Amino acid sequence: SQTIHQWPATLVQPVGSPLSLECTVEGTSNPNLYWYRQAAGRGLQLLFYSIGIDQISSEVPQNLSASRPQDRQFILSSKKLLLSDSGFYLCAWSTSGTVDQPQHFGDGTRLSIL
């Protein structure tokens, strides 16, 4: 069966510090991968999605970036965090090749910026 791992679970970072969040998927090949942010009391905002290695699309302009160095690894990064980057970051995967498949989420990373 497929599993998705996301770490760390919680992170407290000062303003201006760098960020690296990692997500890996097991049990499937060539998944579509996604990064979302959920601010407190808000909906899910799609940040990045990827259909393959080094194929990343950004949904909204921001100071975050994403990379996919391996088929089942997705990394969210920032060089300098802003206060507005606080939130609940979720990685998700879906089966590639069809537009009908649901997305499955990791446990998330709760990021607090001080």
Add this chain to the structure above:
Amino acid sequence: QKEVEQNSGPLSVPEGAIASLNCTYSDRVSQSFFWYRQYSGKSPELIMSIYSNGDKEDGRFTAQLNKASQYVSLLIRDSQPSDSATYLCAVNRVTGGGNKLTFGTGTQLKVEL
């Protein structure tokens, strides 16, 4: 108009009652519809998928889809306190390529003893 709209709630129902959660969407050509449950502080969990008009039942959950009215709903029978959570409606995006979903902001359900 939001792409996917849900009443934020909270929707309060007594234990054992039927909870009815509603969602409307704006993209008439959407074909795939999903319901996720999100407990406080946790990530969303897929509970139902529906692709065709009509009803789809899975245990205590029934999803209903009406594409002509651009409306999808989730019924929870015999509601339990453990069903208390926020329920997110998600609709596939046809434009822009890839398998992307648009999520509503969710309806908070409270099942009271």
